[in-house]
Amino acid sequence: MTHIASRRATKRLWPALAMMAASVAPLNLGGERAAYAADDPFESFPMIIHCKQKDTTHAFYLSRVTDAGVATYVASDRIAGTISLDGRAKAVGGEGGGNCVGKTLQDLRDSNQVYDLKPQ
Numbered sequence: 001m002t003h004i005a006s007r008r009a010t011k012r013l014w015p016a017l018a019m020m021a022a023s024v025a026p027l028n029l030g031g032e033r034a035a036y037a038a039d040d041p042f043e044s045f046p047m048i049i050h051c052k053q054k055d056t057t058h059a060f061y062l063s064r065v066t067d068a069g070v071a072t073y074v075a076s077d078r079i080a081g082t083i084s085l086d087g088r089a090k091a092v093g094g095e096g097g098g099n100c101v102g103k104t105l106q107d108l109r110d111s112n113q114v115y116d117l118k119p120q
Contacts, residue, residue, distance in 0.1 A: 041065035044085060045105070046114035049073055051081075053098030060100075 042062075049060045060073035060081060072092070074080045080092040081100065089100045089108070100108065108114050 041071065044069070045071045045083075046108075047117040048115040049100060049108055050113050050115075051098040051100035058098070
């Protein structure tokens with residue numbers, strides 16, 4: 001990647017990071033529910049959520065869970081989204097997200113868009 005291309009990619013990434021930080025910071029999900037998410041986030045959230053946008057299906061992998069119980073999922077092409085235990089999925093840094101945006105975790109489970117990886 002050339003220096004100019006790298007600078008352009010970095011310039012595109014900063015707005016997404018700023019939007020993600022701004023959307024996560026003001027959330028208050030209540031102490032009990034947030035504590036549960038922090039205790040065992042792999043029990044609370046699926047490891048993979050798949051979303052279709054236009055003609056492409058993306059696999060979003062669980063990347064992190066904040067102490068407030070907000071999970072961030074990432075996919076290729078530097079696209080990401082967030083969801084909380086009681087909230088709805090949101091695209092980070094753009095209007096993308098396809099058929100996941102606005103759905104709750106239960107909605108995603110009901111439409112078979114999640115994969116839970118559990119130890120045996």
